[in-house]
Amino acid sequence: MIAVMNQKGGVGKTTTTLNLAHALAMSGNAVTVIDMDPQSHLTASFGAELQDQEGIDSVLLGDNNLDGVKIPVRENIDLIPAGSRLGELEQIAVGGAKRGWLLHDALEKEHDKDYVFIDCPPSSGMLTMNALLAAKEMIIPVSGDYLALHGLSRLLNILKHVEDRLKHVTKKWLVVTRFHSRRKLAQEVHNKLLNYFPGQVLATSIRENVSLAESPSYGKTIFEYKNSCNGAQDYRDLADDFLKGRTFK
């Protein structure tokens, strides 16, 4: 159960969920992906978005169960779309602290999968909280720029605070994304991460590659769109690192 999380916007959460899930599925793993972003970008990236769609929103609102909203989008990949009412859930304030466990409870019967990935929205509100409490592991994409670092320290404080209070611990992996190899800034961000998080930064950095930005417009993953490009290579390598827990130094 893996949450792909970072409250900083545009760091590659959706791009990573899309392509990491597909890489693992192509290696024979049974994968479920959950779109926890009311903006439904992951669902659209798979080419699966529909008007007035039912998805994880209905499950969290109690109107349906997981199997009732699952869509088999690719071989070995089931998608649970965001659904058109997910935005309401970020607003609803009834139910108090129990509401943070809705996804955790809904997923308790999701046993027959090798991996469940949850793509989180760029906020630290109720939807992200649900992903955090449902997850055993976390992948934190960090883009190679200063504001991403600025957001990271705040994110880790929030996570520590929640995990201490609720006695819920997750294993955390960092992934450097949107990495411009020739930029000094990208190298500096990369080095800072290695210094502050030894043993936690997955050993493949995802390079900036326009094909990764193009593939969602065709409703395709990078492997379907351009299997030989750098973006496909990097996500294949990242999947392998993730399977083996291989990190820098």
Place this chain on the structure above:
Amino acid sequence: MIAVMNQKGGVGKTTTTLNLAHALAMSGNAVTVIDMDPQSHLTASFGAELQDQEGIDSVLLGDNNLDGVKIPVRENIDLIPAGSRLGELEQIAVGGAKRGWLLHDALEKEHDKDYVFIDCPPSSGMLTMNALLAAKEMIIPVSGDYLALHGLSRLLNILKHVEDRLKHVTKKWLVVTRFHSRRKLAQEVHNKLLNYFPGQVLATSIRENVSLAESPSYGKTIFEYKNSCNGAQDYRDLADDFLKGRTFK
């Protein structure tokens, strides 16, 4: 009163607020900028972030007024930082519909400024709602990639819905940001915007320029960091387009 808004993450809201505000200030305009993002990136980009800071959070919570939290960060620029409690406001659900007007009411006495810019977070929750209802104009940065377009249509639906219901209308400007001039995808996004929003796309596209990503790490605007680079040129030109209401075609 201008909200810089887009619920898609990482499209350049903060970078645009920082540099557009400074360009206008350097031309002699009196500018106030408000950091409406609990992540406080704008405040940090000006080099003004402090531990346990009071800011717009205190004003919206009723503990202080605007003048009590204003920081003169540059000549002609007053900053109202996010403040360390702003995240709580996205969560609080007391007060119902009235809560959307808190910022509007707080700003009613902010008369002696030429421009007030509000940097919004990547969500369409209560903080963005407050910015929308306080604003007379809106700048919507759109990065040159597909998921930014995907987010734009949803944003415009939300805005229409809110504005129809609350009889509140704003003038909307679009700005193409993170524009990779040699990428086909960027050109396609640009052309789509011109087709769907004639007369609304400001006539300067902000090109991808690493200096724009580097300047916040020094707490500097692009003009202080590297006044002769493309990023500085583009934001100078954008400020001029904005002053004159100059759009493509």
